[in-house]
Amino acid sequence: MSLQGNYLGMSLSIDDLDHENLTYFGHCARHNFHLQKCDDCGLLRYPPTTGCPWCASPRASWTAVEGKGEVHSYEEVHHAIQPAFKSHTPYMVLLVDLDTQKGKPSEHEALRVVGNLTTPEGALAPPDQVRRVGIGTRVRLVFSDVAEGLSLPQWTLDATAKQPDQPWRYPQE
Amino acid sequence: MPLPADTDVSTPRYLRDKYAIVGVGETTYTRGSDKTTRALGTWALRNAADDAGIKTSDIDGMLSYSGNDSTSATFMAGDIGARLNFYMDCVGGGSSTEALIGIAIGVMEAGLCNCVAIFRAMNGFSQVRIGGTGARSATPVGGDMLHNRAYGWQSAGQMFSPTFMRHMYDYGTTPEQVAMVKVVHSEHASNNPKAYYKKRYTVDDVLSSRIICKPLHLLDCCVETDNATAIIVTRADRAKDMRHTPALIRGVVGRCNKPRMDMHYQAGPIDRVAGYYARNILWPNAGVGPEDIDATGAYDAFTFTAMLQLEDYGFCKKGEGGEYVSSGITRLGGRRPNNTSGGHLCEGYTHGMNMVIENVRQLRHDVDDSCPPGADGKRQHTYDYREGGCRQVKDIEVTANLGWANPMTTSGMVMRRG
Numbered sequence: 001m002s003l004q005g006n007y008l009g010m011s012l013s014i015d016d017l018d019h020e021n022l023t024y025f026g027h028c029a030r031h032n033f034h035l036q037k038c039d040d041c042g043l044l045r046y047p048p049t050t051g052c053p054w055c056a057s058p059r060a061s062w063t064a065v066e067g068k069g070e071v072h073s074y075e076e077v078h079h080a081i082q083p084a085f086k087s088h089t090p091y092m093v094l095l096v097d098l099d100t101q102k103g104k105p106s107e108h109e110a111l112r113v114v115g116n117l118t119t120p121e122g123a124l125a126p127p128d129q130v131r132r133v134g135i136g137t138r139v140r141l142v143f144s145d146v147a148e149g150l151s152l153p154q155w156t157l158d159a160t161a162k163q164p165d166q167p168w169r170y171p172q173e
Numbered sequence: 174m175p176l177p178a179d180t181d182v183s184t185p186r187y188l189r190d191k192y193a194i195v196g197v198g199e200t201t202y203t204r205g206s207d208k209t210t211r212a213l214g215t216w217a218l219r220n221a222a223d224d225a226g227i228k229t230s231d232i233d234g235m236l237s238y239s240g241n242d243s244t245s246a247t248f249m250a251g252d253i254g255a256r257l258n259f260y261m262d263c264v265g266g267g268s269s270t271e272a273l274i275g276i277a278i279g280v281m282e283a284g285l286c287n288c289v290a291i292f293r294a295m296n297g298f299s300q301v302r303i304g305g306t307g308a309r310s311a312t313p314v315g316g317d318m319l320h321n322r323a324y325g326w327q328s329a330g331q332m333f334s335p336t337f338m339r340h341m342y343d344y345g346t347t348p349e350q351v352a353m354v355k356v357v358h359s360e361h362a363s364n365n366p367k368a369y370y371k372k373r374y375t376v377d378d379v380l381s382s383r384i385i386c387k388p389l390h391l392l393d394c395c396v397e398t399d400n401a402t403a404i405i406v407t408r409a410d411r412a413k414d415m416r417h418t419p420a421l422i423r424g425v426v427g428r429c430n431k432p433r434m435d436m437h438y439q440a441g442p443i444d445r446v447a448g449y450y451a452r453n454i455l456w457p458n459a460g461v462g463p464e465d466i467d468a469t470g471a472y473d474a475f476t477f478t479a480m481l482q483l484e485d486y487g488f489c490k491k492g493e494g495g496e497y498v499s500s501g502i503t504r505l506g507g508r509r510p511n512n513t514s515g516g517h518l519c520e521g522y523t524h525g526m527n528m529v530i531e532n533v534r535q536l537r538h539d540v541d542d543s544c545p546p547g548a549d550g551k552r553q554h555t556y557d558y559r560e561g562g563c564r565q566v567k568d569i570e571v572t573a574n575l576g577w578a579n580p581m582t583t584s585g586m587v588m589r590r591g
Binding site for chain 1: 304305306310311313314315316317319320321322323324325326328329331334335336338339341342347348368380384385386387388430433435436438439440441442443
């Protein structure tokens, strides 16, 4: 069954034949984070694909993955392009290295999961939180509920983790 | 001219210098063309044929690229009176020019046709905005796009910025260094009568312009313009009959990629761009290396993109791109000027073709600046690069174009003066 929803005024949809994304977002809707784990080489991958990018095997199993990690890079959007985001600037797009599988298969790889910086409830973070986050910030995965059966994974500050004294931020504020 | 020893070649040696760009053409670079992409395209194609000294009906192959924002070769050909033996319209933006030149060589070598015109026609300001605003911004988000657009991660600047930011983190690249790309290209544009923006900018101008998407200021981003551009590729032996000194094609790399094209941030250092792979194809194919290049056309969709490509194609050490672009090397009069027309940051946005056109004109030693013509009708270049002056690179023999689609995809080409 296809999934549809309206998020910040944007129309989101997943076709009924897109089994990989339906399964991924189906787990997200239950606020569980699952990724495909290759049945042959055992490596996880993100986002969903139809084959293993590391060994090309088409066989994989959905596996629960802990949603914790560290900001690998970020951007701060001040001039939104999509109308949906214009009233939420500045907003942050984070590229987060999951702790799980970091440095595999080589030192330069990680499961780098995209999300906005949000509140723990999954609302786009206010400016005072945006200013506190940079490369090195510890974050945890939360969800923005879009519609029945459809939620987006997001990132929020991990209040329980030890944070760097000063995360790396773009030098011009 | 002597070139380094030919070793480790993947292009057959006999293909080097066998094909040439013999004609270049463009419309005005403008905002508000008041013309269809069909009318713009045929205008540029006619100019390119005229520049080559051929009839438009001599064109028997046609290639184009677009993001479904243009007119197909099937409409252009009839409008210029050409019966085509081959054509292909490809989807794509930046990095397409050099890749299609490679394809043009391939189809001519295979005997499919003899004279290929490549065009890009776009109303990048007045119709389909290249920055992604307007109609493109409000399209529904489906399937795999939920992993990017749903996060307000959609436009080119937004998609590339994690690469740019990480480069600053890993290597200490500063906003002031990167801003020099705009400064230098604006100096070049001020000597280009056809540039859309001819004003010279300072580092302070760039850094005090508003933030679009940190780390990008407004002036770190290229212009959006309406225009068409065209080039004509044929065998070098046919080029002898044509109007200008040919730009011989030494070697090409086309749409070469990083791993994980579905989301390249999953692989490798994320501030490595596809030039890292492409350089191992381009330089052996061309039989030259970065040190042999007199001028570059490193794609400047953003200030950062030019820097990253120069770095990963090997013009400086990894991480030293900021120093390279702020050292004066890339300026007219420097060791290896980059984008002498002003490029995408100033001249106009064409998805890469104007940077190839510029290098063709440079290699003819007849770039279209304001220098006065002499008795032979050719411009008498002064090599005085002050504002409004000359932009011809002195004694230029070899150029490199480094095309960019995104951090994961690049094309490149080396040309030499025929």
